[in-house]
Amino acid sequence: MNIANENNWQQFIREGIEPKINGKIVESWKKSQAAKINPYLENLSSLPKISYKKQPASKQFFNEVVNYINTCFAGAMEDDSAWIFCDEDGFILKVRANSDYFKKEIQDMGIVERISMAENSIGTNPISFAMNKQIASTCSEAEHFLKIFHNYKGAASPIYNIEGSLRGYCMIFSKKHFMRVSTLKNQLLLLIQGVDRLFRLTRSRKRHDNLKTKVENALFEDHLVPTVILSSNGFIRQVNSPAMQMLEIDDESRNESSLDQIAKFTPTIKETSHNGLETQNIPMTIEYKKGKKVNVLVNRLPFYNSKGQFIGVSLQFYEKEKIQTKPQSTYKARYTFNDIVGITKGIQEAKDIALRVAQTNINVLLIGPSGTGKEMFAQSIHNSSDRSTGPFVSINCAAIPKDIAESELFGHAKGAFTGANDNGSIGKLEAANGGTIFLDEIGDMPLELQAKLLRVLEERKITRVGENTERPLYVRVIAATNKDLLELTQKNEFREDLYYRLSVTSIILPHLKDSKEDIPMLVENFIELYNEQMGKKVIGFQDEILERLKSYDWPGNIRELRNAIEFATMLNQGEDYITWEHMPGNLRLPLLYQKKLMEKDSIDPLDVERQEINRTETALVKKAIDLSQGKMNDAAKILGISRATMYRKIKKLGIAPYN
Template sequence: MLDLMDISDFIQKIAQGITLAIGIDTQVIDFKLQRVAGTVYKPIPQNGGVVKRVIETGEYAISTAVDRTSPACLSCNQRSNCKEMGYLHCPIVYGNMVIGVMGLICYEPEHIEKIKDERRGLLNFIQSMCELIGLKLKEEEVRKKEQEIYRKLDSQNQVLNQVLEQISDGYVLLDADNIIRNVNKKALNIFKTDSGAILGKNILELIPDPIFHKMIETESVNVYEKIKIGEESYGALFYKVAERREDLVKILNFKTIINIGSRIAGEAFRENQITFGNILGSSPRMRHLKEIAQKVARTMPNILLTGETGTGKEMFARAIHNASDRCGNPFITINCAAIPMELLESELFGYEEGAFTGAKKGGKIGKFELADTGTIFLDEIGEMPFHLQAKLLRVLQERRLERVGGNKQIRLNIRIISATNRDLEKMVEEGKFREDLYYRLNIFEIHLPPLRERPEDIPLLVHYFIEKYRSFFEVDVSGIDPEAMEHLCRYQWKGNIRELENVVQYMISMSSDSMSGIIGKAALPAQVMEGKNLDPAGREAEDIPLDFKEREALQMKKLLAQYGNTTEGKRQVARQMGISLATLYRRIGKMK
């Protein structure tokens, strides 16, 4: 925050003008009891005197007869040299704080008479001058902030230009009207021109390809298309940067095509753009979970995702992030089980130079700092060492951290989404996970069901994976026969969606010589054909073909046995199945 010393030249002109206008000396003192400006030098008493009282109370003070026997005068170290006969002091207020005092100092009898005769007018005048100083200080603060913003923007633009020049792809930055605002050398080479000839032009005028025009005009975000620029073919990717900015809204990425047959190159760009629409699942339970997750995405600060390995916890975390008001900010993931215990603390919280042997010069920023203003996803949170749980709890409580080897408090504005396939409540009971941390992380829990509890989603997932991987493996397959699909639906999928994805890839590669383009039963891996996986009731799934209603009934019985027949138990069952309590009661009635 600025203070009066930052505008002392301006205040000096005000003081001189006041003295010239009314003939009484003027002085301005700041809240530290330092002289800022004035037409007379009057030493400030050690006890602060009347000026200190005005600063503390925020009220003006007027005197036309100084009492030399008053306690204030008797205790003043300037008493023997003081020639002051009277005064008028007004507080200078800025941002609800008294930051100084402007005073008229009377040394002559005529000064006293002037204050007596024009008391109200002079008081209003000095108060107006104090307000003027406050406005000037605000103006100066705004000016300095603008200078800092321009400095940062200039610095960011320099960094952006340096980064763009190091990238092997062509990059073009557009505004809301598709006007080119920045371009790197690779893109200039593609267009065979220089920056002076291209900046300020509409990108649609430079690339006549109708596919490209459609991509831009329909704003097909994150779509990877093959287009023509001159005589050459390039892969073009279009995506948005900010919805509310007019100066920089869109980015175009042009890749030189060596083998355009695979569009897997676009996957890296699409990864961070996952929404709930990308999460496959039409079962009632999955629809319910997605609805809940969308509701809490904008409200809940900390969310805990639970479920078995391979159920899609990271996809849900990304979708929650992208549905929140933090969607344009960082999404940082860290797997607590994948990083060695001795390195996890420095990865999470960063470290200062010299913090330990082998520490980088200048230190290193941690994942939490990288996630500032955005979301950090702590996967496998149940694997976090107990001693680090205390530090994580402190970060959650205080929203600030200290790097390893440092003592500076770094403020954080982050949302934490954590995930685990372990039973944290049981770990709390066993003393392996801090209870206070558990309740901090688990402000809202979303439990993702295993694939075996929503078999009606399996066909949808299978067809999606076939479409995704058939071009990658260059195998001409378009579907799967019903018998093979039935085997997939009856399999128990201990590895869940991740295992199903691997199995579909295997089946596609095993169907390379299929004349019909249909994946048959013979392409199934041995564990699916021969596995004796048990259904929830303990029977061999391969021996008993079950339809959806039968599977649902078995699931309901299992959950009722787990949670009990109390009202609270039934609420838990309804929550796990993704249905309302009333619907659960109706289905229980049909089972009897």
């Protein structure tokens, strides 16, 4: 579509000819004409100004934005430009020019505080586009309805506060020779990203000041609770007496750099301390060097320095039970097909094939992008097979250093190489004997290892590195990849014979963007999971956010959604619903600043159906409560849901208590 030029504008204004240019420009020009705006208006000062009885809340908000510009954008902008900030109705609240002479230039045009930039006041301009579309927009030179703006260009966007509420509109306005309009838009988006990050950091600092106080008191407020303070890398900083007693730490081992050197923790202390989320009741198993095991629950309290940087955690251990057990395999699969949620065709087809193939011993190749749940499928296949009591061993082929990859997979004999275990070591394949091995990212396996793996699959025998003894191997292989293995075979980067050996059955896992109907179910499932883990009672997302979750493309797939829900649930401080304030920054901006999905005056074509579904669901829940005579555990069982989900539905549907 052609860009509007001066001739197009003149023909429209003087002759009423609609030029063949961007339709949104012509539509806005027509609205401007209908509002009887004088296209030759030379100064905006003749327009009426708004009077505020009290300073609008947006004024302070934009003062903080200007402070940010003064700090971060000083000297980075051309002199012939200015930042203009308007309230929700388009009235100018603040103007921040990048030079004194440009400030005077735009003041002489009447661009001053309390003047309206709305379409029905001054016609087509960047602010009017941003107001109409609620997205970042541009307007350049002759696209403006007023001729006095034809030597200028600009980019404008709505801007939101930390709670996700619209605070107004922000525009960068410049002379036409200053950069491309697309560059102006990028500058604007950089500002929005920076400001949003600033407000989130300010919020975090307030919360972390409170957390810091809690951490400082954590060691000594409750002398009976074993407490350890660790750096973000898991190094010991402080240990109180109950922790020394529980973890069997003496004065000598107290100087160890990591708790992981004192005992075996599952999950590891390094993994637990590296996470900056405040979390309660993390299940953990401690295995002491003498073989004793203890199950504990861990409360993690992160703390930060004055710059808001994560620097460590306080871990408080609550002993569940002491257990003395015989050594058991740590290679266990915990997921089953009941954990795989989804109703869309892609996920149902994948699940159906996986269920059928689980009853056989054939090899399986799982194909799908990162984050689609390939390991969950692999574990579910294992747990539904006759190998379910055997080990499930997972190995990421892309994560193993090349120089130890062979010994990691096949094991090694005593003294096989420098640094080898004195007693030798079994490899992952041998550890999976009698069960399943999951080879993730198989496309990244070195070619020389592929040849050896193929021989193992064909002969069902394995030879450790540095020895000649062949050992029988009874293992099922499930491999996974996010690459096109056939294409790699054509490039001689993957063995064709191994590809056909692995892909006896191929299961394709869909992108989340192709299964968006599953998002509400996944959201409910993950919220229930993290409510239980964190002791929260979150009902769900605000409706607007849930709609936007369904429109997002999810490049990280289900993993990205799950991580976002974990973060948002963690930030929730007892509110019923997850709001914009709780959303992680990397997801908050693309969701918050995307075009509104539904305008206020739009009609929901499925409104009648949605209301009918709500009525049916309400009737089912009420019936289950009546049948169980108000016993919520029994009512939840009737509906096939958890007790926590039952209570959330009661609250969501507004159902009165059983009488």
